[in-house]
Amino acid sequence: MAKEISELTLQDDVRYAEDHEWAKKEGDTIKIGISDYAQDQLGDIVFVELPEVDSDLKKGDEFGTVESTKAVSELYMPLSGKVVAVNEALPDDPEQVNKDPYGGGWMIEIEPSDPAEFDAMMDKDAYLEMLKGL
């Protein structure tokens, strides 16, 4: 059973993208993962495929795939930048994305190339409004 919108955990300290990725500023870098809504819709996640460190990716580029028992879905960059780290724990422990989407389930860390892109992302309230419209 999918969660009701009111049951979703939506953090205040991250920004959201239309494709349900989140981005969180940590000093000069930004961490990226998928929202509680996205993990809930996908169901049990069994595999996460991440990019190579040092990849230069533009906003909207595919940075990996996430495979649940139902489907394989693409992950899209919510903002442009260079990948400086990937969550090495995910290939062996993909359930982290279900259990802790904003913490242990983070996917990549990037050096953003255009900080304005981060500011243009949705905050919690805007994202919640978007979800209500779905």
Next chain:
Amino acid sequence: MRYLPHTSEDVAEMLQAVGAESLDDLFSTIPKDCRFTGDLDLPPAMTEWDLTNHMAELAGQMAAWPKCKVFVGAGSYSHNIPASVPYLLSRSEFSTAYTPYQPEISQGTLQAIFEYQTLASRLLGMEVANASLYDGASALAEALLMAIRIARGKKTTVAVSKLIHPMYRQVVQTYFDPTGYKIVELDYLPDGSTDLSAVAGMDDLAAVAVQSPNFFGCVENIQAVSEAAHKHKALSVIGFTEPLAYGLFKSPGSQGADIACGEGQSLGIPQSYGGPGLGMFAALQKYVRSMPGRLIGQTTDKDGERGFVLTLATREQHIRREKATSNICSNQGLCATMTTMFMASLGGTGIRKVARLNRDKAEYMKSELKKAGLEIPFERPSFNEFVVKFPEGYESTYQKLIDRQIVAGIPLECHYPELADHYLLCVTETHSKADIDALVKEVTP
């Protein structure tokens, strides 16, 4: 699962349900210029007995056992099939072994495929085998695309041995033409194995592919192929047309292969005038998610009972559309089941014995031909096929033998223009000593 044609009442009922007036109405969204108008160019319908006669006439044009003595392999092999195989296969649960769209409902089908995967990976020495692809040629093409996928598209060249079956190479070319990926052919050495020296100078290499035993029947040094590939961080792709050879020779997996793929016809599938075949496909576990096709897994249900599931189909076309790993969304269920029955009927010891018999009989014919003064140009060890160089003018002898229902190999010149008067011959356990002696006598210069 049964397949019954729709009656006109069924069709009318379905049209009514979707609110279409006629079939033309239903298909009206298909653009006019994509539609065929007029009558199909088909001959008049035949009665059942006319059709049987017609098919027998067509079959009669082929040189096939038992009417002919055929010393040809080249991708399709004559082997004895235990009577248990056709008997078991005639059970209706197996003869409609298509994987249904709710696969877990057909536990028997899934178990048969699971057993197939297990036996295939054991024979090839690989960690994981898929539920099968269509045939050896498409399996090879899929393997090369998979290697490029694993290289994340950063390396787009594949090195392919000239001693891979020429028709398999054509299929690879067909797959590759629209992709922009590059195929480099590796030449062969005088001993009948692939020349790997060119690999050293190549960059951008995603895979090195050879076939073993190769098209000349020679066993390749798979270990050396794997080492050459791995030196370039490329995958070692080992193809085959005669998997029975691995009953006797070292498996691809034990010699560093990353992917082993090829034709499974020789494991219990009748030659059937050229088809259908079975695409066997196996890889290392770490590459499983880049593998085309589907995979059946074993699990336990909520009561703790053993059960089988379609473990890996999420990357298939019907789920993932244009992002699918492959366009092959199905498998050769019936042929894979046949192969499973064949391997299970023979067992490891039986497969080894049949393989030994193939090798021994082929070696016997080879030595008899040498004694008769004929040249065996390639000295690499072989399994049940080898190349013979006949004296100039052999072609007329070859034609005369065909008139007498003996097919003494196939000429290689059409695929390898430098090999005039070279013929590829095959001997399996189905040839008797008398057959072999008779052939040697006929072709002795």
